[in-house]
Amino acid sequence: MSDVIxxxxxxxxxxxxxxxxxxxxxxxxxxxxxxxxxxxxAPAFLYPIFLMKLLCFALFACAFNxxxxxxxxxxxxxATFFGGAAYFTAHVVKEWGFPPxxxxxxxxxxAAFLGLIMGFFAIRRQGIYFAMITLALSQMFFFFCLxxxxxxxxxxxxxxxxxxxxxxxDLANTTNMYYFVLGVFLIGMIVIWRFxxxxxxxxxxxxxxxxxxxISLGYSVARYKLGAFVMSAALAGxxxxxxxxxxxxxxxxxxxxxxxxxxxxxxxxxxxxxxIGPIFGAGLVVTLQNYLATSQFPVTIITGVVFMICVLLxxxxxxxxxxxxxxxxxxxxxxxx
Amino acid sequence: MTMIFGIPLQAFLGQLLIGLINGSFYALLSxxxxxxxxxLRVINFAHGAQYMLGAFVAMLMLQYFGINYWFALxxxxxxxxxxxxxxxxxxxxxxxxxxxxxxxxFTFGLALTIEGTFRYLYGSSGQPYAPPQQLTGATNLGxxxxxxxxxxxxxxxxxxxxxxxxxIEKTKLGAYLRAATENATLVxxxxxxxxxxxxxxxxxxxxxxxxxxxxxxxxxxxxxxMGSNIIIVVFAVVVVGGMGSxxxxxxxxxMLGIAEGMTKxxxxxxSNIVIFVIMAIVLLIRPAGLFGRDV
Numbered sequence: 001m002s003d004v005i006x007x008x009x010x011x012x013x014x015x016x017x018x019x020x021x022x023x024x025x026x027x028x029x030x031x032x033x034x035x036x037x038x039x040x041x042a043p044a045f046l047y048p049i050f051l052m053k054l055l056c057f058a059l060f061a062c063a064f065n066x067x068x069x070x071x072x073x074x075x076x077x078x079a080t081f082f083g084g085a086a087y088f089t090a091h092v093v094k095e096w097g098f099p100p101x102x103x104x105x106x107x108x109x110x111a112a113f114l115g116l117i118m119g120f121f122a123i124r125r126q127g128i129y130f131a132m133i134t135l136a137l138s139q140m141f142f143f144f145c146l147x148x149x150x151x152x153x154x155x156x157x158x159x160x161x162x163x164x165x166x167x168x169x170d171l172a173n174t175t176n177m178y179y180f181v182l183g184v185f186l187i188g189m190i191v192i193w194r195f196x197x198x199x200x201x202x203x204x205x206x207x208x209x210x211x212x213x214x215i216s217l218g219y220s221v222a223r224y225k226l227g228a229f230v231m232s233a234a235l236a237g238x239x240x241x242x243x244x245x246x247x248x249x250x251x252x253x254x255x256x257x258x259x260x261x262x263x264x265x266x267x268x269x270x271x272x273x274x275x276i277g278p279i280f281g282a283g284l285v286v287t288l289q290n291y292l293a294t295s296q297f298p299v300t301i302i303t304g305v306v307f308m309i310c311v312l313l314x315x316x317x318x319x320x321x322x323x324x325x326x327x328x329x330x331x332x333x334x335x336x337x
Numbered sequence: 338m339t340m341i342f343g344i345p346l347q348a349f350l351g352q353l354l355i356g357l358i359n360g361s362f363y364a365l366l367s368x369x370x371x372x373x374x375x376x377l378r379v380i381n382f383a384h385g386a387q388y389m390l391g392a393f394v395a396m397l398m399l400q401y402f403g404i405n406y407w408f409a410l411x412x413x414x415x416x417x418x419x420x421x422x423x424x425x426x427x428x429x430x431x432x433x434x435x436x437x438x439x440x441x442x443f444t445f446g447l448a449l450t451i452e453g454t455f456r457y458l459y460g461s462s463g464q465p466y467a468p469p470q471q472l473t474g475a476t477n478l479g480x481x482x483x484x485x486x487x488x489x490x491x492x493x494x495x496x497x498x499x500x501x502x503x504x505i506e507k508t509k510l511g512a513y514l515r516a517a518t519e520n521a522t523l524v525x526x527x528x529x530x531x532x533x534x535x536x537x538x539x540x541x542x543x544x545x546x547x548x549x550x551x552x553x554x555x556x557x558x559x560x561x562x563m564g565s566n567i568i569i570v571v572f573a574v575v576v577v578g579g580m581g582s583x584x585x586x587x588x589x590x591x592m593l594g595i596a597e598g599m600t601k602x603x604x605x606x607x608s609n610i611v612i613f614v615i616m617a618i619v620l621l622i623r624p625a626g627l628f629g630r631d632v
Contacts, residue, residue: 074438124624128380128437129576136573140613147606163619257569261445268442300453306488311439312431329362 009261011315027331039182048178049246054286055185056243061278062268063235068264070196071228073207076260077118077138078129078236081111083254084141085237086244090157091150093245100163100171104184104241111237112230114141119229123222126211134258142255156251159245177246184242190236193275195231204228236263258300265303268310271317280318350481355600357591358556359489361494362388364590365549366499366571366576371586372505373542374445377535379440385568386451387543390417391550392559393455396466406469406551413551414438421543425536433535448565449482455561463558481556490552497548498587501541505583514538573616578628585628 042051060082085107093103103262122133145151147222151160162171171177195201203224207214215221244250253259262285270281285303292299310317324332366384375382381387390520395409404412433569449550467473468486475482478491506512517524517531525531550563557563571590578589593612600611607614 075442121620124620125576128374128441131441132380132576133616134570135569136576136613136616139569140610143609147609243504257565261449264442264445296376298453298457300449301457302453304449304451304453307449308428308443311446312428314437317541323612 009107010083021065024333025331032321043175043178048174049285050290052178052181053243053282053313055181056239056246057263057266057282057286058279059242060236060239060262061270061282062189062275063232063239064197064263065267065272065278066192066235066250067159067228067232068267070208071204071225073225073229074131074264075122075134075229075232076257076264077122077134077136077141078232078263079255079257079259080114080118080138080141081236082240082243082253082259082263083145083250083256084114084231085111085240086250086254087145087157089241090244090250091160094157094160095150098163099167100180100245103163104238104245107241107244108234108237109242110161112234115128115230115233115237116226119226119233123225123229135260137262138255138259142257144250145252145255151250151252154252156249157244158249160248160250161245162245162248181242181246184238187237192235196275200224200227244263248334262303262306265307265310266318268315269306269317271320272315274317274319274323277317277319284318347481349602352364352598352602354481354483354491354598356488356595357491357599358542358594359597360460360591360594361491362549362553362567362590363451363571363594364498364587365494365552365627366567367574367586367590368501368583369542369545369549370571371578371580371583372501372545373539374580375429375583376514376538377425377429377433377440379432379444380437380572381539381542382441382444382568383447384444384571385450385547385564385566387417387546387564388418388550388553388567389455389561389564390451391547392466392554392563393459393550393561394547396464396553397552397558399466406555410551414547417550418540418544422536422540425539429539430532430535430572434460448568452561459561461560461562463560463563464591466554466559468555486555489555494549494552499546500582501545502587515528536565570612573612576617577612577619577626577628581626582628585626587612589627 039055060078064075064078067075067078088110089103090329092098092106093100098106103231118134118137121137122130125133150157162177165171165176165180168178169176171180176337196204203214203219206217207219207221207224211221214224238255243254266276266281266285270282271277271281288302289299292302314321322328366388370381370384373379373384394408394413398409398412399406400405429440429443432443436549466606472486472489477482477483503511505514513524513529513534516578517529533623553563574589574593575586577593579584580586593615596615597608597611601608
């Protein structure tokens with residue numbers, strides 16, 4: 001998807017760029033503080049379960065964007081990691097009595113393992129084939145979950161206890177749970193931020209921009225792609241495991257292909273290849289779903305139409321458009337073409 | 338009673354037939370996908386939705402206008418093909434200069450919209466569509482009873498597959514099409530209207546999907562979900578076959594359908610996933626696909 005994520009501003013001089021990025025980092029810091037404050041006080045104004053759902057999906061979308069936005073790989077099977085982790089976490093917490101923090105880690109580790117397997121097959125092909133292979137393998141995992149005994153088929157794993165965090169913080173209390181989810185979300189975001197700014201992340205970007213050149217520079221592209229895939233899967237699993245604790249169940253919905261489509265939409269809507277775009281995308285989609293849940297009108301139609309509009313007219317997404325807007329540029333963001 | 342590998346012959350042949358029928362639909366659909374992909378470089382995610390539309394158009398034509406199966410078999414592909422042509426002309430054609438993945442995402446959105454609309458209007462449950470009178474009943478082949486309609490499906494889809502292959506490989510239009518696949522700019526320089534060719538190709542692919550949908554309507558039930566259930570399997574078929582060759586798509590479709598049927602006989606639990614497993618194995622051994630040229 002080189003045209004979305006093409007670092008442009010080739011015209012700007014080197015000094016202009018440093019100046020800009022200095023402004024940008026100040027702006028970033030300001031937004032970060034405001035955002036954090038909003039998240040801290042949000043439960044006073046909004047329904048906490050809704051907020052927790054939003055945070056889980058935001059982390060999921062950001063994890064997905066790690067792959068699409070920063071490595072240029074479109075996975076159509078991320079529901080496997082999100083929903084798979086939800087099953088793993090729900091199972092170890094409910095059946096084996098694991099504490100919640102370990103449960104979530106088990107979920108993330110399980111998702112990483114699934115990511116290793118799926119990635120191993122999928123990176124053998126590129127582009128459109130990559131998308132189709134991930135979709136097919138994820139459908140295979142769906143059928144596995146439908147038939148396996150530990151997932152309880154159509155019923156799913158119900159009434160999962162939230163347990164006590166570190167043995168003494170009762171997560172059945174909604175406020176405690178909210179701050180726990182917020183903590184998980186922030187840890188996930190820091191990991192993503194650190195990851196894309198690491199040398200590893202830089203190599204991923206070079207693969208995205210020009211895979212052949214990355215190969216000729218001597219990088220083992222396949223290994224880097226697999227690394228990114230596993231990382232993205234693990235973080236998606238972190239989100240999925242957390243979601244299982246928030247809603248206290250894990251069902252087939254989370255492993256279906258529709259979920260994979262939803263996370264693509266969130267990322268596309270928010271802005272592919274922007275760090276915080278998927279958060280906004282997830283926010284919009286989750287709000288829309290909540291709003292439509294009470295009405296008769298099916299969400300699928302809206303999702304489909306928004307998808308088409310985004311692809312036709314709005315490929316930069318909300319945050320991408322903002323960065324490219326006059327205000328965004330004034331604030332020092334690099335606009336991406 | 339005759340046994341094959343410890344399975345009664347009757348059951349064996351029955352599943353073989355079901356596999357052959359599923360294979361017919363896989364072949365027709367992956368053929369359409371390959372034709373569209375060959376020229377447009379778009380993976381048509383809406384293919385499943387167009388298949389479903391074909392079945393629905395046939396059913397609605399019967400309900401509201403009393404148009405019978407035989408006419409529907411021709412009319413429904415035309416209706417859906419026209420719908421496809423309009424979509425291509427006004428929406429999809431805007432995406433050609435972008436990354437191919439946008440085509441996939443757009444058609445995914447289209448598929449969701451169509452499916453959602455039909456679920457909204459007709460509910461998720463399936464509705465029956467009776468096969469035409471001439472094709473009801475079964476015939477005794479001596480070793481098994483063959484429901485006539487099922488035999489018809491196999492034969493007609495074979496004819497449709499071979500017809501499409503002939504159209505592309507042996508006619509003038511097909512020659513333009515193949516030439517445009519190799520080098521669209523050059524073909525346009527020779528005075529061929531490539532944009533129209535693209536629209537026609539997409540309409541042809543959509544029409545083929547709708548044709549498969551009409552054929553499928555009496556076998557399965559007409560349901561809004563019938564498209565998305567099959568399209569993911571067809572994607573796996575396409576990955577196995579590679580989209581480089583039309584014949585490859587057809588052969589792979591039938592092969593995998595039969596493989597699925599056989600799995601139902603010997604290890605029914607795995608019949609849902611056997612095609613995906615085969616896909617994974619093919620990816621290990623021959624990443625380009627059985628008939629593919631490019632990786």
